[in-house]
Structure formats: C-alpha cells, structure tokens
Amino acid sequence: xxxKEDYLKRLRRIEGQARGLQRMxxxxxxxxxxxxxxSAMTKALQAVSLGLLEEHLSHCVVDAARAGGREAEEKVRExxxxxxxxxxx
Numbered sequence: 001x002x003x004k005e006d007y008l009k010r011l012r013r014i015e016g017q018a019r020g021l022q023r024m025x026x027x028x029x030x031x032x033x034x035x036x037x038x039s040a041m042t043k044a045l046q047a048v049s050l051g052l053l054e055e056h057l058s059h060c061v062v063d064a065a066r067a068g069g070r071e072a073e074e075k076v077r078e079x080x081x082x083x084x085x086x087x088x089x
Contacts, residue, residue, distance in 0.1 A: 002055060010048050017041045049086055056082070 001007070017037065024034050057079055064075035 002059070003051060007048055007051065010044060014041060014044050014048070017044065046086075053079070053082055053086065
C-alpha cells in the first residue's frame with residue numbers, strides 16, 4: 001500500500017465526521033444539516049474506496065496480469081467484484 005498515510009489521515013477525518021454526526025443527532029439538529037454532513041462523509045468514504053481500488057488495479061492486478069494464468073484471472077475477478085460493490089453502494 002503506497003498511500004497508507006493518506007488513507008489513514010482521511011479515515012481519521014471520517015471518524016471525526018461520524019462523531020460529529022452522532023452529536024448532531026443527539027442534539028436534534030436540523031435534519032437537512034445532518035443529511036448534508038452524511039453526504040460529505042459518504043463522499044469522503046468513496047474517495048478512500050476509489051483510491052484503494054486504483055492502487056489495487058495499478059499494482060496487484062497489473063503484477064498478476066504480467067504473471068498470467070490463474071492468479072491474473074482471480075485478481076481481475078476481485079477487482080470486478082469490488083467495482084460492482086462500489087457501484088451498488
């Protein structure tokens with residue numbers, strides 16, 4: 001994982017957003033304001049997901065494709081399944 005520190009930094013920020021959302025709900029803040037923060041948190045999680053996917057494709061899948069055979073097929077299937085999960089979410 002080449003950008004581990006970037007991912008950790010983003011995930012810590014997302015963790016803070018989740019705590020903020022909990023406080024907003026506890027304090028019964030305006031629903032639209034809460035939804036706006038949920039949207040921001042969702043977008044941040046998607047950014048982490050896309051970064052991890054890009055890293056997987058450019059390293060794991062490319063290396064496996066160079067090697068060929070069953071491993072290449074498995075890595076492509078894993079990537080395809082991951083993309084399908086992201087699209088559904």
